[in-house]
Amino acid sequence: MLKGLQDLQILLETARQGSLSNVARSMDMTPAAISAAIKRVEQQLGTALFVRSTRNLRLTPQGELYLQQCEQALATLEAAEARLHSQQTHLQGQLHLSLPSDLGRHLFMQLLDEFLQLYPKVNLKLQISDHLSNLYRQPLDLLIRYGVPPDSNLISLPLVADNRRVLCASPEYIARHGAPTSPQTLSQHNCLCFMLADRLHNRWQFSRDGEVLSVEVSGDRSADDGEMVHRWALAGVGIAYKSLLDVAADITAGRLVALCDQWQGELAPLNLLVPDRRQLSPLIKTLRQFLLQRLGQASE
The missing domain is CATH 3.40.190.290 (D-Maltodextrin-Binding Protein; domain 2)
Incomplete structure (x- = not known):
């Protein structure tokens, strides 16, 4: 879990159990680490969330208000994180991709390495060529090419539309x-x-x-x-x-x-090409979203 989310989880467990030592045992942490997490959140919010006594803790009115909303938000974030990990675990298959020579050997080599680290069950088969391969005759899932394809029947999805x-x-x-x-x-x-x-x-x-x-x-x-x-x-x-x-x-x-x-x-838009929209599998869609994000960052 992300560090900020872990602090919120500690807050919730502390409110439920009312004891730093009990929370520390249940989360396999030290009482000092539990106390430090609570203090971090309180400092960020600028208010006390707990009233501390010798033996237990109880929420302040501000803490009760905050923790009600926090519990709902944390449940939503945990569900999103679980869905992401599930997708990364289950996304699999072979991806046969054709790339231009220069782009494939440099920028995309790094990007595809990162993609395979995120999705370890994906196998990549890469063709490097500046010539426009025939998607109908060759066993390719998609092409990535500069410019408008000469075959107007191909489905062209932009990756970097304003590249020059x-x-x-x-x-x-x-x-x-x-x-x-x-x-x-x-x-x-x-x-x-x-x-x-x-x-x-x-x-x-x-x-x-x-x-x-x-x-x-x-x-x-x-x-x-x-x-x-x-x-x-x-x-x-x-x-x-x-x-x-x-x-x-x-x-x-x-x-x-x-x-x-x-x-x-002159414009040299970078596009992802497939012969049919029905071939936009979850794997290809995920790759496109990954590339859109990374190429957007690279062009800033």
Whole structure:
């Protein structure tokens, strides 16, 4: 039980039994620990809850009022805690998930490790690929991908709707070549491009105060693997146009520097994809709620 809830439980038991020593024995604690718990709550409330005599305790009028409400609240919290533990105990099964290369190998590796610690009866089967897998032909439960899926029949549930792409380069690259003063000057720089389905993504879009700018870029290397583009940027060989989710930790740590931040990069919403709403099992719903919470924290 949470520490604050344990103090409330001690209050209730003390009111029922009227003796610190009896409560201490029943809860396998020392009388001093029981007394300290009562004092903590009384200090927080700014009022005495018990009248103490040599041999027993009785509630003050304020204590009676408080404990009536406290008993109801504690019962509700204990029930919620029991339901949570029951769900964690019983949620089980195999989850076959496909993730983008960069996101899967970095941010999501940590998040999925935490999810499996919370739900130890879940088995994870992970596919890492930047290509959009076929949910109808492959034994996948769900995909997590950036952008709007080309298959409009897929059910798309948002995870980070406001995620954007960001221009970034290493401090070493900037020291050698300088930083672009605006997206228009990217033609003077080595740009690291991503390929998908043999299509080179070398037209990067930006916006500022209602103005939309599309810039064609070029460089000496491109890859169909998002992590490779990420590694090249970290190695200082060029400028990348990456999802903020992929590079936020590097920007915070100073390994990469965000560039032209007076311009917004294009939206790159992160979505959870399933072929049919009937496949939104309790396991997938729980994973989505977990990711919504953690990714919301990560983006703050």
